[in-house]
């Protein structure tokens with residue numbers, strides 16, 4: 001293959017959902033249509049790289065000129081309930097389900113003894129701080145249903161003991177070992193509606 005096309009294909013194949021074959025097709029189409037496809041893509045990539053940030057308060061994706069983000073500053077949202085997720089992408093999924101109208105807190109991952117991710121690498125202290133300062137009545141844990149997700153839920157629950165906030169967790173029904181980000185809107189709506197106390 002031709003060097004630069006090969007390189008482009010390799011980069012595209014690293015993206016989720018793009019196998020080697022689709023990456024190859026995408027790469028060939030890009031070089032075939034530089035003006036219609038390649039240049040706008042380069043511009044979009046550069047703009048996203050330059051402007052997208054994580055909100056300093058909740059951790060959701062936002063832009064540099066909008067921090068705290070729109071979710072944190074929207075007065076029509078319920079400030080009494082906080083949904084705790086692992087990644088900012090999880091917030092995007094829950095928002096698209098339309099089933100949650102409170103605010104969010106992304107931890108930036110989950111506890112994992114295997115990968116040596118301890119509480120200090122996650123935004124757990126910030127969470128406890130927010131619950132105390134913002135007068136949060138309920139914390140809904142929307143964490144994955146694997147061992148690390150369970151360990152994280154247990155730890156967060158322990159941390160919030162004594163704050164007076166009720167801690168709940170999404171109902172089961174989410175496929176085991178799957179992240180929130182890959183769950184479909186209907187499953188998420190059911191899981192939020194059927195949440196139970198921890």
Ligand SMILES: [Zn+2]
Pocket residue numbers: 055056057058059060068069070071072
């Ligand atoms: Zn925010």
